[in-house]
Amino acid sequence: MALKDLPIEECLFQGNAACPGCPATIALRLVLKALGKNTIMVVPACCTAVIESLYPKTSFDVPVMNIAFEAAAAGASGVEASLRQQGKEDTTVLAWAGDGGTYDIGIQALSGALERGTNFIYICYNNQIYSNTGVQRSGATPYSAWTTTTVSGKTEFYKEMGDIVRAHHIPYSAQACISQPEDLYRKVQKAKGIKGPKYIEILAPCPPGWRFSMDLTVEMGDLAIETGAWTLYECENDIVTFNGKSKILLEGKIKRKPAEEWIKHQGRFRHLFVPKKDEEKLKLIQQHIDKRWERYQKEFL
Amino acid sequence: MTIMIDTGNYIAAKAAVMARPQVVAAYPITPQTTLVEGIANYVANGEYKGEYICVESEHSAMAACIGASETGSRTFTATSSHGLLLMHEMLHWASLARLPIVMCNINRVIGPGWNIWTDENDSIAQRDTGWIQFYCSSNQEIFDTIIQSFKIAEHEKIVLPVMINYNAFILSHTSMPADIPTQKEIDDFLPPFKPHWKLDVNNPVTHGNIIGTAYYEHIRKGMQDAQDHAKKIIKDVAKEWERQFGRHHGDLIEYYHCDDAEYILISTGAIGAESKAAINNLRKEGIKIGLARLRVFRPFPEEEIRKLAKQSELIVIDRNISIGSNGAFYNEIKSALYGVSDTKVTGFIAGLGGKDVPYHDIETMCKKAIKSKKVNNSQIWFGFDGGE
């Protein structure tokens, strides 16, 4: 579906408390357009709990249950069970969490809900940090990125949450990016029509967290895809299909841009360029991406 | 009505299912396991038709109950000891969100070292979570209290979660007879849950978002008012139960030979039941002593305690200790009496780690307290290291 054809109905109101250039609101606006008003949202501690705005106001036009940081998937299991008892299975249950609430503290509850076959959509907007608490590292933070808890740059690579989710063999999982709204919209709509657990992870470049200018959010998303730092794919019943530019990259029809093209815009990697270029670390970052794509080629081409 | 001779846990499972919750979410832990297995059997034989979510932790069990309750379902869970401690964050969440979830907690010791026997430190550690807390002393009381608890929790003036505590093994795994009313009788007593509010796509409310101090104060005050109302409503519900089923286990307190008592023993749970035998023996010796078995710890029965202190000296047995202070019940009783009564209060710590507290030990404690000249003796570790 083309952008101009998306529903005009808005479930995310203007004037909410997000930062200018916020990727979470870009994503959520599209997700709620795809899901519509027959949706109940479960939100753990994360930026979205702030974006919701201050009681007694709200920025959302769907019912929202806030829940503890690690409990989104478990809370959603309860909502889903309750709806089934009331014969309201047509209502979509959406758990909407950050990467901290997904990769780290919430991974147990998520894994449990996926294994139990909970009929819900779990969406992780991945801004690669704990933003809400002031930019701390998460399991999704890339190697060498500055955060307030990795002051000289993170010394570990992030984990592959998509692989972990796929190991649960759920009916549908996907990766999307805020810079590709049609792809994102289509994936959410597809997930809506499938019964059982669905997982979608959306790359969400965060201006204050990644230290780039707020007019570059979309570009940071596209560059992540073009450098191969982020991948668009979907996995239906264990069959993986790459989408958009990621598909063309996989097929080798275009070449991946060097990782540096993406990271040089982000203040969180500034120490790799100033006072002098850290060739060694830049190489490690590139190698990490290259290795992943070698694996993709073996597994998915 | 039929008689069921079974363990506390299986009788609790029966009560839970007869209350017709739409959603049960639970995780196993000794000694609660046979309760959730009991419910699983009712799922298998079709007697329980609701949802039974076998979650991957107690934290998730309470989170799932919260989600289900907020979506308008009656919910039940059960746990014990470390499971209850793992829930702690969500216990606060459930009460602050004003959700009438009902839960059994089988009082078990906290490790290390690992110990599966009974004491009450697990539930005492949840004292400030806003949950109503019952302590039972027989399998019949467990059954009756579970049904009553749904009615209390869902009462429009309360809307708070309720925790029904009973002792590991002494009650959870000991068979006793219990009268089980018919399903129709239970349904008449406990009509279906009618939430005053729920997550509803036709009424898109955001529940639990960021809140300013002025509004937040209202949440806490509302909970406090609800617990105050509970003092009366627990009594009303106990009376209604008695009218319908002819059984009364006490309301906030069960009184036993208290009318003419010069001394009153205050205890809970299984020690509370054992205390009756001790009272009978002490009375035979001519000691005018009675028992006030605390059935409810939250809301705390302050007024009742003050009334007892008017005529009697108090003796308190705590199967718990707030380390660095005293037994929790002792402390609360003393605080209820402050400025109102300076009657003698003697406190014992007994039965920690599941140590048996038989009636003759209770008699010894009472005699020791009666003899003692101290007005305020808080920390006698009864039978510590084999001593008296």
Ligand SMILES: Cc1ncc(C[n+]2csc(CCOP(=O)(O)OP(=O)(O)O)c2C)c(N)n1
């Ligand atoms: C049990 C618990 N630990 C810590 C916190 C503090 N906390 C709130 S949000 C948050 C980080 C959220 O990060 P993420 O899930 O990535 O979402 P984002 O803030 O980036 O939107 C943390 C650490 C909490 N609320 N609860």
Ligand code: SF4
């Ligand atoms: S910190 Fe980032 S994710 Fe959070 S509200 Fe601001 S821009 Fe959005």
